[in-house]
Amino acid sequence: MISQKAKYALRALLALAKEGDSLMIGEIAARKNIPRKFLEQILLEMKRHGIVHSRRGKLGGYSLLMPPEKITYGQVLRIIDGPIAPLPCLSRIAYRRCPDCKTEETCEIRRVFARVAESAREVLDRTTIADSLSASFLLDEPEGGAHEMAHL
Amino acid sequence: MISQKAKYALRALLALAKEGDSLMIGEIAARKNIPRKFLEQILLEMKRHGIVHSRRGKLGGYSLLMPPEKITYGQVLRIIDGPIAPLPCLSRIAYRRCPDCKTEETCEIRRVFARVAESAREVLDRTTIADSLSASFLLDEPEGGAHEMAHL
DNA sequence: GCTAAAGTCTACCGAACAGATAGAGTTAAG
């Protein structure tokens, strides 16, 4: 399960992308039904990672710093929730050896979850905020190409 | 990330499948490097779900109740860690509406994670304990068929 | 410059969960 916080982060970015302009925290919170003070923390974090930009004072607000076509779901999830990999020994951003696993290369479990991680990244690192907003993405299923595995 | 507990559960089942016979808790714990008392709870739970069988008293121990070809990773993970779906509104075993999501059908986030869930299930519900033990599975990559997405 | 309205920063908090550990109870073989 992804965290509530990550869901809020994605929604906030979607709101900013849709608006295409600066928005105040309170406005984003209201539109997306997010606790305002909690959203503050989230946006601050997104700012630290160069995803959004902010203006202080009256007429302040947040806007996207990167174009929405460049912001992937994977990027946001890694910032908020940490690694996408289901095992620490499969993480690219925070590799840690499983302390109780003797031989990583022959670990039966690792092999299986490596495939899970791969296909999760396949989706999350290719899907952008802009994709989510575009009408073509709203079709029930993407038609062919990289997504055919979804039909297996 | 899957929990340590789930990892232990899978390892214990692998040990039982490999042995092909009854094993005492202490023996499984020793072979797989699992805290013994913790493993007790895990095996009890697997028993409640009809995965394993136990004998008490001297000469007691645990053995598989289902053939290892029928025990999937998905099954074990759902027992120990709960839903595989990354959002409650995408879970098949424990569906819950996202309380802060107005229109489920048009939720942009849900669409994306539905694809993630689908491909995770694709791997986890098809891979069995027996698969993990078989030599062919030990090849670096499965060759073709359902797994070609792993190369994208 | 003062004030109102916006973002910034740090701390805290209650509930739940993770990863165990403890120990008394039950069963069965020899």
Add this chain to the structure above:
DNA sequence: CTTAACTCTATCTGTTCGGTAGACTTTAGC
């Protein structure tokens, strides 16, 4: 009837999740 196994329930410590609080800083406009 003792020993060695599984069974059950409780407890514990530390961390994370989801959120709240409040003091502080910046800026626009009068």
